Amino acid sequence: MIELQGVWRTYPVGEGVVHALRDVSLAIAPGEHVALIGPSGSGKSTLLHILGCLDRPSQGRYCLEGRDVGTLSEAERSLLRRTRIGFVFQFFHLLPRLTAQGNVELPMLFAGVPREARRTRAAEVLASVGLLPRAAHRPDQLSGGERQRVAIARAVVMNPAMVLADEPTGNLDRASAQEVMGVLEAMNRQGLTLVVVTHDPILAARAKRVVHLSDGMLADAPAGEG
Amino acid sequence: MAFLDLLGFALGALRGHRLRTALSVTGVAIGITAVLALTALGEGARRYIVDEFATLGSNLVIILPGKVETTGGVPFGGVTHDLTLEDHAALARLGRLARAAPIAVATETLRHGDLGRSAPILGTTADYQEIRRLRLAAGTFLPSGDPDRSGTEIVLGTKVAQELFRGESPLGQVVRVGPDRFRVVGVLAPRGLSMLGFDLDEAAFIPVRTAMRLFNRTSLFRVVAEVRIFAEMDLAKADVLALLKDRHRAEDVTVFTQDALLASFSAILRVLTLSLAGIASVSLVVAGVGIMNVMLVSVTERRAEIGLLKALGAPAPRILLAFLAEAVILAALGGAAGLAAGAAGVGLLALVYPDFPVAIPLWAVGAAVTLSFLVGVGFGVWPARRATRLDPIAALARR
Numbered sequence: 001m002i003e004l005q006g007v008w009r010t011y012p013v014g015e016g017v018v019h020a021l022r023d024v025s026l027a028i029a030p031g032e033h034v035a036l037i038g039p040s041g042s043g044k045s046t047l048l049h050i051l052g053c054l055d056r057p058s059q060g061r062y063c064l065e066g067r068d069v070g071t072l073s074e075a076e077r078s079l080l081r082r083t084r085i086g087f088v089f090q091f092f093h094l095l096p097r098l099t100a101q102g103n104v105e106l107p108m109l110f111a112g113v114p115r116e117a118r119r120t121r122a123a124e125v126l127a128s129v130g131l132l133p134r135a136a137h138r139p140d141q142l143s144g145g146e147r148q149r150v151a152i153a154r155a156v157v158m159n160p161a162m163v164l165a166d167e168p169t170g171n172l173d174r175a176s177a178q179e180v181m182g183v184l185e186a187m188n189r190q191g192l193t194l195v196v197v198t199h200d201p202i203l204a205a206r207a208k209r210v211v212h213l214s215d216g217m218l219a220d221a222p223a224g225e226g
Numbered sequence: 227m228a229f230l231d232l233l234g235f236a237l238g239a240l241r242g243h244r245l246r247t248a249l250s251v252t253g254v255a256i257g258i259t260a261v262l263a264l265t266a267l268g269e270g271a272r273r274y275i276v277d278e279f280a281t282l283g284s285n286l287v288i289i290l291p292g293k294v295e296t297t298g299g300v301p302f303g304g305v306t307h308d309l310t311l312e313d314h315a316a317l318a319r320l321g322r323l324a325r326a327a328p329i330a331v332a333t334e335t336l337r338h339g340d341l342g343r344s345a346p347i348l349g350t351t352a353d354y355q356e357i358r359r360l361r362l363a364a365g366t367f368l369p370s371g372d373p374d375r376s377g378t379e380i381v382l383g384t385k386v387a388q389e390l391f392r393g394e395s396p397l398g399q400v401v402r403v404g405p406d407r408f409r410v411v412g413v414l415a416p417r418g419l420s421m422l423g424f425d426l427d428e429a430a431f432i433p434v435r436t437a438m439r440l441f442n443r444t445s446l447f448r449v450v451a452e453v454r455i456f457a458e459m460d461l462a463k464a465d466v467l468a469l470l471k472d473r474h475r476a477e478d479v480t481v482f483t484q485d486a487l488l489a490s491f492s493a494i495l496r497v498l499t500l501s502l503a504g505i506a507s508v509s510l511v512v513a514g515v516g517i518m519n520v521m522l523v524s525v526t527e528r529r530a531e532i533g534l535l536k537a538l539g540a541p542a543p544r545i546l547l548a549f550l551a552e553a554v555i556l557a558a559l560g561g562a563a564g565l566a567a568g569a570a571g572v573g574l575l576a577l578v579y580p581d582f583p584v585a586i587p588l589w590a591v592g593a594a595v596t597l598s599f600l601v602g603v604g605f606g607v608w609p610a611r612r613a614t615r616l617d618p619i620a621a622l623a624r625r
Contacts, residue, residue: 082539093534097242110540112228
């Protein structure tokens with residue numbers, strides 16, 4: 001489903017060039033649960049952005065479900081993000097003025113889904129993360145774990161093929177983190193491809209496959225190595 | 227449907243910044259109010275002047291001896307004929323004219339006892355009262371009858387009467403003009419300065435034949451006539467010209483109508499109103515810059531939100547529309563508030579100065595609404611475009 005071939009990502013900085021990714025080749029099959037680990041500055045986030053079609057490789061090819069993302073226009077990549085990819089962020093990125101329900105409806109609102117359909121679908125997804133009773137609460141009335149579960153609901157509301165999570169538990173206490181990972185893993189079991197960026201070895205250990213990034217280069221390692 | 231949803235989204239965003247929203251709405255409101263108030267004042271001035279003309283009688287035809295325009299080829303200097311009382315009599319018989327009054331005018335000194343006052347004296351007939359819509363404070367106007375009759379009646383303007391008689395009743399008293407003695411039969415009601423710059427309060431009226439003898443004139447100063455049907459103004463004018471051309475065997479009179487004067491005054495004042503509106507709309511531009519500022523701050527402040535929307539795959543045109551909708555809502559609210567404030571202000575003005583016919587012309591309302599919408603779109607586009615061009619990665623990275 002995901003195929004990276006010799007991907008480089010470079011940024012010009014002053015006179016020189018920073019290599020965020022160096023020659024990364026990686027294949028992820030549908031339904032996989034992959035943990036992307038590595039120290040900060042290793043290129044994890046850059047890789048995640050490329051996987052999420054927010055960024056494009058400077059060099060190399062990225063194929064998502066058989067399409068070469070590098071050749072797509074911004075509008076086409078926007079469509080991919082809208083329909084195939086869900087994002088979960090470390091800082092939740094919920095809109096504070098909207099209720100949980102409103103936040104979950106947001107992708108559908110901008111996708112032009114009619115109001116009634118939005119209502120039903122949002123309620124359905126909120127129920128699946130166990131937050132239906134909190135649907136009318138605004139983010140500041142929710143705990144960190146609840147907020148992240150709302151964010152997960154928002155990520156999957158458009159029925160994407162994969163969810164990209166950037167440090168999803170980085171801002172949560174251990175119990176909330178357990179809860180959040182439980183939700184994500186449950187969705188993964190139902191066939192959702194899951195890529196989690198983390199530097200938490202315990203979290204990474206829960207993934208079936210761990211990809212190590214170091215200085216922009218891959219060091220594939222078997223699961224459970226830590 | 228989708229647009230309504232975006233509108234709802236934009237409203238929600240505005241509600242999050244009440245003070246900022248209120249301030250920029252106020253800016254637009256002030257602009258719209260200014261446009262409406264100034265156009266209402268201009269329109270009021272126009273109506274005031276038009277009304278003033280109407281009381282003079284806008285269905286008047288005024289005939290003066292001599293040709294005002296230069297027409298080449300008049301041999302030997304083109305002698306102009308006098309405009310005589312006989313001409314007036316012929317004019318008065320024209321079917322399209324309701325009535326006509328001859329006028330001979332000169333400034334003479336009026337004397338009563340040892341008091342004297344220099345005043346313009348109009349020699350005319352009873353018809354003049356009707357034509358000029360004169361009202362009398364006391365007595366009667368000049369007696370109707372044959373214009374050729376030399377009478378010794380005099381009617382005084384209100385100021386002249388006051389100055390000469392110092393509070394006593396002038397009716398029946400004798401006023402001398404040069405060697406002649408006149409008997410006061412009436413005093414005009416105060417009228418004030420007419421638009422043509424002639425103060426009827428300062429004037430006196432005597433029979434026209436007497437006046438011509440007294441002033442030693444052979445020609446009338448002019449003839450004023452009232453058209454029977456307003457719509458036939460041009461036909462009446464042509465009739466007058468044809469008649470006098472026939473009588474004088476030359477085209478040697480000038481005929482002008484007050485509706486032409488009225489129309490040009492009205493046009494001038496409309497331009498004035500428009501320029502006032504133009505000046506006022508400068509404040510709308512200022513308000514527009516205010517909206518732009520608010521929207522730019524909003525875009526900068528909501529970088530994370532925009533980044534999120536882009537990460538969620540919101541199409542760029544929809545993001546643009548959402549931010550544009552915010553700007554338009556600001557402008558529309560401002561426009562509505564401005565309309566209300568403007569209408570209230572003009573209403574208040576009408577209460578305080580009931581004589582001044584202030585009114586907001588309909589075109590100004592339309593222009594104000596259109597302007598506020600244009601301000602919203604015009605000054606909202608750039609910030610909205612900035613929003614859609616934001617790099618989602620950079621926008622999300624900050625927190």
